[in-house]
Amino acid sequence: MLDLLQRLGRAALGFFRRLGRGNLFLLQTLASMPGMLLRPGLVVRQMWSVGVLTLVIIVVSALFVGMVMGLQGYNTLVDFGAEESLGILVALSLVRELGPVVTALLFAGRAGSALTAEIGLMKATEQLSGMEMMAVDPVQRVIAPRFLAAFLAMPLLAAIFSAVGVFGGYLVGVGLLGVDDGAFWSQMQGKVDFYDDILNGIIKSIVFGFVAGWIALYEGYDAVPTAEGVSQATTRTVVHSALVVLGLDFVLTALMFGG
Amino acid sequence: MNTRTVEIGVGLFVAAGCAALFVLAMQVSNLTTLGSSGGYRLTANFENIGGLKVRSPVTVSGVRVGRVESINYDLHTFQAVVTMNIEDRYKGFPEDTSASIFTAGLLGEQYVALEPGGSMTSLTDGGHIQLTQSALVLEQLIGQFLYSMAGKKPDGGTANHVENQTLGQPEPAPAPQPGQ
Numbered sequence: 001m002l003d004l005l006q007r008l009g010r011a012a013l014g015f016f017r018r019l020g021r022g023n024l025f026l027l028q029t030l031a032s033m034p035g036m037l038l039r040p041g042l043v044v045r046q047m048w049s050v051g052v053l054t055l056v057i058i059v060v061s062a063l064f065v066g067m068v069m070g071l072q073g074y075n076t077l078v079d080f081g082a083e084e085s086l087g088i089l090v091a092l093s094l095v096r097e098l099g100p101v102v103t104a105l106l107f108a109g110r111a112g113s114a115l116t117a118e119i120g121l122m123k124a125t126e127q128l129s130g131m132e133m134m135a136v137d138p139v140q141r142v143i144a145p146r147f148l149a150a151f152l153a154m155p156l157l158a159a160i161f162s163a164v165g166v167f168g169g170y171l172v173g174v175g176l177l178g179v180d181d182g183a184f185w186s187q188m189q190g191k192v193d194f195y196d197d198i199l200n201g202i203i204k205s206i207v208f209g210f211v212a213g214w215i216a217l218y219e220g221y222d223a224v225p226t227a228e229g230v231s232q233a234t235t236r237t238v239v240h241s242a243l244v245v246l247g248l249d250f251v252l253t254a255l256m257f258g259g
Numbered sequence: 260m261n262t263r264t265v266e267i268g269v270g271l272f273v274a275a276g277c278a279a280l281f282v283l284a285m286q287v288s289n290l291t292t293l294g295s296s297g298g299y300r301l302t303a304n305f306e307n308i309g310g311l312k313v314r315s316p317v318t319v320s321g322v323r324v325g326r327v328e329s330i331n332y333d334l335h336t337f338q339a340v341v342t343m344n345i346e347d348r349y350k351g352f353p354e355d356t357s358a359s360i361f362t363a364g365l366l367g368e369q370y371v372a373l374e375p376g377g378s379m380t381s382l383t384d385g386g387h388i389q390l391t392q393s394a395l396v397l398e399q400l401i402g403q404f405l406y407s408m409a410g411k412k413p414d415g416g417t418a419n420h421v422e423n424q425t426l427g428q429p430e431p432a433p434a435p436q437p438g439q
Contacts, residue, residue, distance in 0.1 A: 041262075044265065044266055044269050045262075045265055047269045047272065047273075048265045048268055048269050051269065051272050052268045052269060052271075052272045055272060055275075091287050095283065095287065095288075153272075155276070156272065156273060156275075156276025156277075156279075156280075157276070159276050159277075159279040159280040159283060160275055160276055160279040162279070162283055162287075163278075163279035163280075163282045163283055163287075164279070166283075166286075166287055185286065188287055189286075189287065189288065189289050190289065190316075191289075192287050192288040192289065193288060193289060194284055194288040194289065197288065198280075198283050198284065198287070198288050202280075
Protein backbone atom coordinates (compact mmCIF):
# COMPACT_ATOMS: atom_id res chain seq x y z
CA MET A 1 0.00 0.00 0.00
CA LEU A 2 2.71 2.39 1.01
CA ASP A 3 4.77 1.28 -1.99
CA LEU A 4 1.88 2.16 -4.26
CA LEU A 5 1.57 5.55 -2.63
CA GLN A 6 5.27 6.13 -2.97
CA ARG A 7 5.20 5.25 -6.64
CA LEU A 8 2.36 7.68 -7.21
CA GLY A 9 4.26 10.39 -5.35
CA ARG A 10 7.41 9.74 -7.34
CA ALA A 11 5.49 9.92 -10.62
CA ALA A 12 3.88 13.19 -9.59
CA LEU A 13 7.19 14.69 -8.48
CA GLY A 14 8.84 13.56 -11.71
CA PHE A 15 6.06 15.15 -13.71
CA PHE A 16 6.37 18.48 -11.93
CA ARG A 17 10.15 18.36 -12.11
CA ARG A 18 9.97 17.89 -15.87
CA LEU A 19 7.40 20.67 -16.14
CA GLY A 20 9.60 23.00 -14.14
CA ARG A 21 12.71 22.13 -16.17
CA GLY A 22 10.70 22.69 -19.32
CA ASN A 23 9.63 26.13 -18.18
CA LEU A 24 13.14 27.10 -17.12
CA PHE A 25 14.37 25.88 -20.51
CA LEU A 26 11.76 28.02 -22.24
CA LEU A 27 12.75 31.08 -20.22
CA GLN A 28 16.41 30.49 -21.03
CA THR A 29 15.58 30.17 -24.72
CA LEU A 30 13.46 33.31 -24.75
CA ALA A 31 16.16 35.21 -22.90
CA SER A 32 18.68 34.37 -25.60
CA MET A 33 16.29 35.51 -28.36
CA PRO A 34 17.73 39.04 -28.67
CA GLY A 35 21.10 37.52 -29.57
CA MET A 36 19.44 36.02 -32.62
CA LEU A 37 19.07 39.46 -34.14
CA LEU A 38 22.84 39.53 -34.55
CA ARG A 39 23.01 36.10 -36.19
CA PRO A 40 20.15 35.92 -38.70
CA GLY A 41 22.11 33.43 -40.78
CA LEU A 42 21.56 30.73 -38.17
CA VAL A 43 17.81 31.26 -38.25
CA VAL A 44 17.75 31.17 -42.05
CA ARG A 45 19.52 27.83 -42.10
CA GLN A 46 17.06 26.42 -39.57
CA MET A 47 14.14 27.84 -41.55
CA TRP A 48 15.41 25.75 -44.41
CA SER A 49 15.32 22.47 -42.50
CA VAL A 50 12.22 23.26 -40.46
CA GLY A 51 10.15 25.14 -43.02
CA VAL A 52 11.20 24.51 -46.57
CA LEU A 53 11.71 20.78 -46.19
CA THR A 54 8.28 20.47 -44.55
CA LEU A 55 6.65 22.27 -47.44
CA VAL A 56 6.22 19.21 -49.64
CA ILE A 57 4.22 17.18 -47.15
CA ILE A 58 2.17 20.26 -46.24
CA VAL A 59 1.24 21.10 -49.82
CA VAL A 60 0.42 17.53 -50.82
CA SER A 61 -1.69 16.79 -47.76
CA ALA A 62 -3.45 20.17 -48.01
CA LEU A 63 -4.39 19.43 -51.61
CA PHE A 64 -5.83 16.06 -50.72
CA VAL A 65 -7.59 17.28 -47.57
CA GLY A 66 -9.23 20.04 -49.61
CA MET A 67 -10.22 17.62 -52.35
CA VAL A 68 -11.72 15.11 -49.93
CA MET A 69 -13.66 17.88 -48.21
CA GLY A 70 -14.96 19.07 -51.55
CA LEU A 71 -16.14 15.58 -52.37
CA GLN A 72 -17.69 14.79 -49.01
CA GLY A 73 -19.21 18.22 -48.55
CA TYR A 74 -20.77 18.11 -51.99
CA ASN A 75 -22.39 14.73 -51.33
CA THR A 76 -24.04 16.06 -48.19
CA LEU A 77 -24.93 19.53 -49.40
CA VAL A 78 -26.45 18.37 -52.68
CA ASP A 79 -29.28 16.72 -50.71
CA PHE A 80 -30.34 20.17 -49.53
CA GLY A 81 -29.79 21.81 -52.90
CA ALA A 82 -27.12 23.94 -51.24
CA GLU A 83 -24.07 22.76 -53.15
CA GLU A 84 -23.11 26.39 -53.75
CA SER A 85 -22.25 26.57 -50.05
CA LEU A 86 -19.40 24.15 -50.66
CA GLY A 87 -16.99 27.07 -50.80
CA ILE A 88 -18.04 28.22 -47.33
CA LEU A 89 -17.74 24.73 -45.91
CA VAL A 90 -14.29 24.10 -47.34
CA ALA A 91 -12.88 27.55 -46.56
CA LEU A 92 -14.23 27.88 -43.04
CA SER A 93 -13.20 24.44 -41.87
CA LEU A 94 -9.75 24.83 -43.40
CA VAL A 95 -9.06 28.34 -42.18
CA ARG A 96 -10.45 27.86 -38.69
CA GLU A 97 -9.47 24.31 -37.81
CA LEU A 98 -7.82 22.02 -40.28
CA GLY A 99 -5.23 24.48 -41.49
CA PRO A 100 -3.60 25.20 -38.12
CA VAL A 101 -4.23 21.78 -36.54
CA VAL A 102 -3.23 19.44 -39.35
CA THR A 103 -0.24 21.63 -40.13
CA ALA A 104 0.84 21.45 -36.49
CA LEU A 105 0.45 17.67 -36.42
CA LEU A 106 2.42 17.23 -39.63
CA PHE A 107 4.96 19.75 -38.39
CA ALA A 108 5.44 17.81 -35.16
CA GLY A 109 5.88 14.60 -37.11
CA ARG A 110 8.17 15.94 -39.79
CA ALA A 111 10.16 18.77 -38.22
CA GLY A 112 9.64 18.29 -34.48
CA SER A 113 10.91 14.71 -34.42
CA ALA A 114 13.92 15.72 -36.52
CA LEU A 115 14.72 18.55 -34.09
CA THR A 116 14.50 16.25 -31.09
CA ALA A 117 16.66 13.57 -32.69
CA GLU A 118 19.24 16.12 -33.79
CA ILE A 119 19.58 17.77 -30.41
CA GLY A 120 19.36 14.50 -28.52
CA LEU A 121 22.18 13.11 -30.63
CA MET A 122 24.19 16.29 -30.08
CA LYS A 123 23.76 15.73 -26.37
CA ALA A 124 24.58 12.01 -26.59
CA THR A 125 27.78 12.68 -28.51
CA GLU A 126 28.64 15.45 -26.04
CA GLN A 127 28.66 18.19 -28.65
CA LEU A 128 26.63 20.41 -26.35
CA SER A 129 29.10 19.93 -23.49
CA GLY A 130 31.89 20.60 -25.99
CA MET A 131 30.33 23.94 -26.82
CA GLU A 132 30.12 24.81 -23.14
CA MET A 133 33.80 23.97 -22.83
CA MET A 134 34.50 26.49 -25.57
CA ALA A 135 32.41 29.08 -23.72
CA VAL A 136 29.69 28.97 -26.35
CA ASP A 137 26.23 28.93 -24.88
CA PRO A 138 24.53 25.93 -26.52
CA VAL A 139 21.09 27.37 -25.83
CA GLN A 140 21.95 30.50 -27.72
CA ARG A 141 23.90 28.80 -30.50
CA VAL A 142 21.76 25.68 -31.08
CA ILE A 143 18.36 25.97 -29.42
CA ALA A 144 17.32 29.58 -29.95
CA PRO A 145 17.63 29.67 -33.78
CA ARG A 146 15.68 26.42 -34.07
CA PHE A 147 12.97 27.71 -31.78
CA LEU A 148 12.68 30.97 -33.65
CA ALA A 149 12.58 29.14 -36.98
CA ALA A 150 9.76 26.86 -35.80
CA PHE A 151 7.89 29.85 -34.42
CA LEU A 152 8.18 31.74 -37.73
CA ALA A 153 7.62 28.79 -40.05
CA MET A 154 4.38 27.52 -38.52
CA PRO A 155 2.05 30.42 -39.46
CA LEU A 156 3.49 30.49 -42.97
CA LEU A 157 2.98 26.75 -43.35
CA ALA A 158 -0.57 27.00 -42.00
CA ALA A 159 -1.41 29.82 -44.41
CA ILE A 160 -0.05 27.78 -47.30
CA PHE A 161 -2.01 24.76 -46.08
CA SER A 162 -5.28 26.70 -46.00
CA ALA A 163 -4.75 28.34 -49.39
CA VAL A 164 -3.78 25.08 -51.10
CA GLY A 165 -6.64 23.26 -49.38
CA VAL A 166 -9.18 25.78 -50.65
CA PHE A 167 -7.71 25.35 -54.09
CA GLY A 168 -8.09 21.58 -53.75
CA GLY A 169 -11.73 22.01 -52.79
CA TYR A 170 -12.17 24.31 -55.77
CA LEU A 171 -10.61 21.74 -58.11
CA VAL A 172 -13.01 19.01 -57.03
CA GLY A 173 -16.09 21.15 -56.44
CA VAL A 174 -15.96 23.33 -59.52
CA GLY A 175 -13.80 21.28 -61.85
CA LEU A 176 -15.12 17.81 -61.18
CA LEU A 177 -18.59 18.14 -59.68
CA GLY A 178 -19.81 21.21 -61.52
CA VAL A 179 -20.54 23.67 -58.70
CA ASP A 180 -20.95 27.15 -60.11
CA ASP A 181 -17.63 28.98 -60.21
CA GLY A 182 -18.93 32.41 -59.21
CA ALA A 183 -21.19 31.12 -56.43
CA PHE A 184 -18.34 29.10 -54.95
CA TRP A 185 -16.14 32.15 -54.50
CA SER A 186 -18.78 34.77 -53.78
CA GLN A 187 -20.51 32.74 -51.06
CA MET A 188 -17.11 32.04 -49.56
CA GLN A 189 -16.23 35.71 -49.56
CA GLY A 190 -19.60 36.55 -48.07
CA LYS A 191 -19.21 34.28 -45.08
CA VAL A 192 -15.48 34.12 -44.29
CA ASP A 193 -14.45 37.09 -42.21
CA PHE A 194 -10.85 38.25 -42.30
CA TYR A 195 -10.56 39.16 -38.65
CA ASP A 196 -12.84 36.54 -37.11
CA ASP A 197 -11.73 33.57 -39.16
CA ILE A 198 -8.42 34.09 -40.90
CA LEU A 199 -6.64 36.08 -38.21
CA ASN A 200 -7.85 33.70 -35.52
CA GLY A 201 -6.54 30.80 -37.56
CA ILE A 202 -3.18 32.52 -37.84
CA ILE A 203 -3.11 33.15 -34.10
CA LYS A 204 -3.82 29.47 -33.54
CA SER A 205 -0.97 28.45 -35.79
CA ILE A 206 1.42 30.83 -34.02
CA VAL A 207 0.49 29.27 -30.68
CA PHE A 208 0.92 25.77 -32.10
CA GLY A 209 4.28 26.67 -33.60
CA PHE A 210 5.42 27.98 -30.23
CA VAL A 211 4.27 24.86 -28.39
CA ALA A 212 5.47 22.33 -30.97
CA GLY A 213 8.90 23.97 -31.15
CA TRP A 214 9.17 24.15 -27.39
CA ILE A 215 8.26 20.49 -26.87
CA ALA A 216 10.55 19.23 -29.63
CA LEU A 217 13.57 21.20 -28.43
CA TYR A 218 13.01 20.48 -24.77
CA GLU A 219 12.64 16.74 -25.34
CA GLY A 220 15.90 16.73 -27.27
CA TYR A 221 17.69 18.85 -24.69
CA ASP A 222 16.37 16.80 -21.80
CA ALA A 223 16.83 13.38 -23.45
CA VAL A 224 18.75 10.61 -21.71
CA PRO A 225 22.01 10.70 -23.67
CA THR A 226 21.86 7.17 -25.03
CA ALA A 227 20.54 5.73 -28.28
CA GLU A 228 17.49 4.44 -26.46
CA GLY A 229 16.92 7.72 -24.66
CA VAL A 230 16.99 9.68 -27.93
CA SER A 231 14.53 7.33 -29.57
CA GLN A 232 12.17 7.62 -26.59
CA ALA A 233 12.49 11.39 -26.63
CA THR A 234 11.61 11.47 -30.33
CA THR A 235 8.51 9.39 -29.72
CA ARG A 236 7.52 11.60 -26.82
CA THR A 237 7.88 14.69 -28.98
CA VAL A 238 5.38 13.45 -31.53
CA VAL A 239 2.91 12.12 -28.96
CA HIS A 240 3.06 15.11 -26.62
CA SER A 241 2.95 17.65 -29.45
CA ALA A 242 -0.12 15.99 -30.94
CA LEU A 243 -1.91 15.83 -27.58
CA VAL A 244 -1.06 19.38 -26.60
CA VAL A 245 -1.98 20.77 -30.02
CA LEU A 246 -5.36 19.05 -30.00
CA GLY A 247 -6.08 20.08 -26.42
CA LEU A 248 -5.01 23.66 -26.98
CA ASP A 249 -7.07 23.75 -30.14
CA PHE A 250 -10.19 23.07 -28.13
CA VAL A 251 -9.32 25.78 -25.62
CA LEU A 252 -8.51 28.32 -28.33
CA THR A 253 -11.64 27.47 -30.29
CA ALA A 254 -13.76 27.87 -27.18
CA LEU A 255 -12.14 31.25 -26.54
CA MET A 256 -12.36 32.51 -30.12
CA PHE A 257 -15.59 31.11 -31.50
CA GLY A 258 -17.41 29.93 -28.39
CA GLY A 259 -18.88 33.24 -27.30
CA MET B 260 24.02 22.55 -49.36
CA ASN B 261 25.63 25.90 -49.88
CA THR B 262 24.37 29.03 -48.24
CA ARG B 263 23.02 30.56 -51.42
CA THR B 264 20.66 27.68 -52.14
CA VAL B 265 19.45 27.67 -48.56
CA GLU B 266 18.79 31.38 -48.58
CA ILE B 267 16.97 31.27 -51.91
CA GLY B 268 14.88 28.37 -50.66
CA VAL B 269 13.95 30.17 -47.47
CA GLY B 270 13.19 33.32 -49.42
CA LEU B 271 10.85 31.38 -51.69
CA PHE B 272 9.23 29.78 -48.64
CA VAL B 273 8.58 33.08 -46.92
CA ALA B 274 7.28 34.59 -50.15
CA ALA B 275 4.96 31.62 -50.67
CA GLY B 276 3.67 31.95 -47.11
CA CYS B 277 2.95 35.64 -47.55
CA ALA B 278 1.34 34.96 -50.93
CA ALA B 279 -0.90 32.32 -49.34
CA LEU B 280 -1.92 34.80 -46.65
CA PHE B 281 -2.63 37.37 -49.35
CA VAL B 282 -4.78 34.89 -51.28
CA LEU B 283 -6.69 34.04 -48.12
CA ALA B 284 -7.27 37.71 -47.40
CA MET B 285 -8.27 38.74 -50.90
CA GLN B 286 -9.86 35.71 -52.47
CA VAL B 287 -11.32 33.77 -49.57
CA SER B 288 -12.39 36.39 -47.05
CA ASN B 289 -14.43 39.53 -47.26
CA LEU B 290 -11.56 41.93 -46.75
CA THR B 291 -12.03 43.46 -50.19
CA THR B 292 -15.58 44.53 -49.43
CA LEU B 293 -14.81 45.44 -45.85
CA GLY B 294 -12.88 48.63 -46.37
CA SER B 295 -15.57 50.41 -48.37
CA SER B 296 -16.76 52.47 -45.45
CA GLY B 297 -17.50 55.32 -47.83
CA GLY B 298 -21.09 55.63 -48.87
CA TYR B 299 -24.22 57.10 -47.46
CA ARG B 300 -26.65 55.90 -44.83
CA LEU B 301 -30.31 55.15 -45.02
CA THR B 302 -32.50 54.08 -42.14
CA ALA B 303 -35.70 52.11 -42.12
CA ASN B 304 -38.06 50.94 -39.39
CA PHE B 305 -39.27 47.39 -39.40
CA GLU B 306 -41.90 45.67 -37.30
CA ASN B 307 -39.84 42.51 -37.30
CA ILE B 308 -36.43 41.94 -38.81
CA GLY B 309 -36.44 38.17 -38.43
CA GLY B 310 -32.89 36.88 -38.75
CA LEU B 311 -31.34 39.98 -40.30
CA LYS B 312 -27.81 40.61 -39.07
CA VAL B 313 -25.27 43.39 -39.20
CA ARG B 314 -23.38 43.13 -42.51
CA SER B 315 -26.27 41.43 -44.26
CA PRO B 316 -26.47 42.54 -47.89
CA VAL B 317 -28.76 45.28 -49.20
CA THR B 318 -29.88 44.65 -52.75
CA VAL B 319 -31.84 46.37 -55.51
CA SER B 320 -33.15 44.09 -58.26
CA GLY B 321 -30.78 41.47 -56.92
CA VAL B 322 -27.72 43.70 -57.22
CA ARG B 323 -25.85 44.23 -53.98
CA VAL B 324 -25.60 47.97 -53.34
CA GLY B 325 -24.62 48.03 -49.68
CA ARG B 326 -24.68 46.37 -46.31
CA VAL B 327 -26.63 46.61 -43.08
CA GLU B 328 -24.51 48.72 -40.79
CA SER B 329 -26.35 48.54 -37.49
CA ILE B 330 -29.57 47.31 -36.02
CA ASN B 331 -31.21 49.02 -33.06
CA TYR B 332 -34.50 49.04 -31.29
CA ASP B 333 -36.50 52.25 -31.03
CA LEU B 334 -38.36 52.47 -27.75
CA HIS B 335 -40.68 55.24 -29.00
CA THR B 336 -42.09 53.49 -32.02
CA PHE B 337 -41.43 49.98 -30.71
CA GLN B 338 -39.81 49.05 -33.97
CA ALA B 339 -36.43 47.85 -35.11
CA VAL B 340 -34.29 50.52 -36.75
CA VAL B 341 -32.03 49.21 -39.47
CA THR B 342 -29.24 51.48 -40.67
CA MET B 343 -27.91 50.61 -44.11
CA ASN B 344 -24.72 51.79 -45.73
CA ILE B 345 -25.23 52.22 -49.47
CA GLU B 346 -22.27 52.65 -51.80
CA ASP B 347 -21.79 56.14 -53.16
CA ARG B 348 -22.13 55.12 -56.79
CA TYR B 349 -25.71 54.01 -56.13
CA LYS B 350 -26.97 57.44 -55.18
CA GLY B 351 -30.37 58.88 -55.83
CA PHE B 352 -33.03 56.36 -54.93
CA PRO B 353 -36.46 58.01 -55.00
CA GLU B 354 -38.02 59.12 -51.76
CA ASP B 355 -40.77 56.52 -51.88
CA THR B 356 -38.39 53.59 -52.15
CA SER B 357 -39.62 50.63 -50.18
CA ALA B 358 -37.52 48.18 -48.19
CA SER B 359 -38.40 44.55 -47.56
CA ILE B 360 -36.61 41.76 -45.75
CA PHE B 361 -36.39 38.60 -47.80
CA THR B 362 -34.68 35.27 -47.42
CA ALA B 363 -32.16 34.04 -49.96
CA GLY B 364 -33.34 30.56 -50.86
CA LEU B 365 -35.31 28.36 -48.51
CA LEU B 366 -32.79 28.26 -45.68
CA GLY B 367 -30.48 31.05 -46.71
CA GLU B 368 -29.57 34.22 -44.92
CA GLN B 369 -31.86 37.24 -44.84
CA TYR B 370 -31.24 40.43 -46.75
CA VAL B 371 -32.84 43.81 -47.32
CA ALA B 372 -34.31 44.36 -50.78
CA LEU B 373 -34.99 47.93 -51.87
CA GLU B 374 -37.58 48.71 -54.51
CA PRO B 375 -37.42 52.20 -56.04
CA GLY B 376 -40.69 54.14 -56.28
CA GLY B 377 -41.61 56.90 -58.69
CA SER B 378 -40.95 60.06 -56.72
CA MET B 379 -38.85 62.84 -58.22
CA THR B 380 -37.05 63.78 -55.02
CA SER B 381 -34.36 61.35 -53.99
CA LEU B 382 -33.05 60.05 -50.68
CA THR B 383 -29.85 61.57 -49.36
CA ASP B 384 -27.47 60.72 -46.54
CA GLY B 385 -29.41 59.95 -43.39
CA GLY B 386 -32.63 59.56 -45.31
CA HIS B 387 -35.45 57.48 -43.91
CA ILE B 388 -37.32 54.85 -45.86
CA GLN B 389 -41.01 55.04 -44.99
CA LEU B 390 -42.38 51.97 -46.71
CA THR B 391 -41.13 48.76 -45.21
CA GLN B 392 -42.15 45.16 -45.16
CA SER B 393 -41.15 42.93 -42.29
CA ALA B 394 -39.45 39.61 -42.49
CA LEU B 395 -41.70 36.64 -42.87
CA VAL B 396 -41.58 34.60 -39.71
CA LEU B 397 -42.54 31.07 -40.52
CA GLU B 398 -44.44 30.43 -37.29
CA GLN B 399 -46.50 33.58 -37.76
CA LEU B 400 -47.27 32.58 -41.33
CA ILE B 401 -48.42 29.13 -40.28
CA GLY B 402 -50.49 30.67 -37.51
CA GLN B 403 -52.21 33.02 -39.92
CA PHE B 404 -52.75 30.24 -42.39
CA LEU B 405 -54.35 28.03 -39.76
CA TYR B 406 -56.52 30.91 -38.64
CA SER B 407 -57.73 31.65 -42.15
CA MET B 408 -58.45 27.97 -42.70
CA ALA B 409 -60.48 27.90 -39.52
CA GLY B 410 -62.26 31.08 -40.51
CA LYS B 411 -63.26 29.65 -43.86
CA LYS B 412 -65.16 26.64 -42.60
CA PRO B 413 -68.34 28.05 -41.03
CA ASP B 414 -69.46 30.57 -43.64
CA GLY B 415 -67.33 29.63 -46.60
CA GLY B 416 -66.11 33.19 -46.79
CA THR B 417 -62.63 34.18 -47.75
CA ALA B 418 -60.86 35.35 -44.65
CA ASN B 419 -57.60 35.69 -46.46
CA HIS B 420 -55.58 37.52 -43.87
CA VAL B 421 -52.36 36.51 -45.43
CA GLU B 422 -52.97 38.42 -48.62
CA ASN B 423 -54.35 41.40 -46.78
CA GLN B 424 -50.99 42.39 -45.45
CA THR B 425 -50.26 45.87 -46.59
CA LEU B 426 -46.84 47.15 -47.25
CA GLY B 427 -45.39 48.56 -44.10
CA GLN B 428 -47.70 47.70 -41.24
CA PRO B 429 -48.71 44.10 -41.25
CA GLU B 430 -52.22 43.80 -39.88
CA PRO B 431 -52.28 43.31 -36.16
CA ALA B 432 -52.94 39.62 -36.01
CA PRO B 433 -56.45 38.69 -34.86
CA ALA B 434 -56.76 37.75 -31.25
CA PRO B 435 -56.86 33.94 -31.10
CA GLN B 436 -53.71 32.78 -32.81
CA PRO B 437 -53.30 29.05 -32.94
CA GLY B 438 -49.77 27.87 -33.35
CA GLN B 439 -48.17 30.64 -31.39
